[in-house]
Amino acid sequence: MKERVYNALLGDRDEKVDIITLHHVTNFGSMLQTYATQYIIEKLGDKAEIIDFVPEGLTLYRALFPKNEQRSWFSKCIRFLPKLLCNSIQYVILNKFLTKYIHLSDIKYSSYEQLLENPPKADIYMSGSDQIWNTQNSNKENDLNAYYLQFAPKDKRKIAYAGSFGRKSFSAEMRHKIQKFLQEYDMVSVRESYGLEILKTVGIDNGVHVLDPTLLLNRNEWGNFIRPVREKKYLFVYNLNRNPVIKKYAQIIANEKQLAIVNFSDTFEFIKGAKNRLINGPEDFVSYIAHAEYVITDSFHGTAFSINFNKQFVCVRAPKYNSRLESILNLVGLNERLFKSEIDLEIANKAIIYSKINKIIDENRRISIDYLRNALEG
Secondary structure (H helix, E strand, O other), X not given: OHHHHHHXXXXXXXXXXXXXXXXXXXXXXXXXXXXXXXXXXXXXXXXXXEEEXXXXXXXXXXXXXXXXXXXOHHHHHHHHHHXXXXXXXXXXXXXXXXXXXXXXXXXXXXOHHHXXXXXXXXXXXXXXXXXXXXXXXXXXXXXXXXXXXXXXXXXXXXXXXXXXXXXXXXXXXXXXXXXXXXXOOOEEEEOOOHHHHHHHHOOOOOOEEOOXXXXXXXXXXXXXXXXXXXXXXEEEEEOOOOOHHHHHHHHHHHXXXXXXXXXXXXXXXXXXXXXXXXXXXXXXXXXXXXXXXXXXXXXXXXXXXXXXXXXXXXXXXXXXXXXHHHHHHHHHOOHHHEEOOOOOHHHHHOOOOHHHHHHHHXXXXXXXXXXXXXXXXX
């Protein structure tokens, strides 16, 4: 009853909002941002539905057989069985999560053409968060149109919350297409600060920089995901990009701080002497960050949850897409926690004081929720 009263205070319009996002991705951040987007829209009083759009680039088949993979046939054969096992486990976990937590559309779409032919019915259509506008995703060219809501009826409200381009430069042809698509939106917001510059280059001057959906929920609101863990006093490692530097840094920091290492090794990237956890779900991801003494990661969402849960952490640069890490760290004044090539133990040992950071997150959370409320209300 109390929750329903709170929803009414936030705005109990009870309209249906259909969201297209990267929900069918074997990545904890993608799954959790989908849940957070759904949660906050329902908290604002509307009905949220995630459009079950799973193009070829997001299927298990394409995960096993990527397009244009630059490896020899011998290397592909050696890697195939571990890859099959790893990806199959991840897809089982993904589907279990979607079934348990996510309100999916009745129809499952596998192409943009199917969406055009029979679009889902809603009062408002929304492009959700994550790298939905990244042209380097392994989807067919037309499928990108879906993430720009080109299937939505012209008389319906179209909004974007925390969209990410995943890159900073585009061809002239792609910029023209982005301009055409986004000018059809009623309101547009982006997840990274550099996204505002991209919007300006295509004539969108009223874009807004907002928080990733996972940061719209505070630690208490993530409480349903936080479970007890067996390990005590540990450094949590989430090595999304199989970065060998992270292994070295984890062992150095763990030795310095006399911590055990818990390594999420979904991709079979083991650390000698660590507790390598192979089969993990999003709840495990949230729980292990929540209980950790220290975190080391190259992941945007690993960083976002570390900040949200007030953890001591360092980041290591990923092979690409570092601008999203830079953006969140710039926002809270922790640029120095992103290491380039060599670890700075003085920085790693310097405690993060969260009193000021929490005020920044709280203020940006308020601004972001206000933006979303206004976007939904029109």
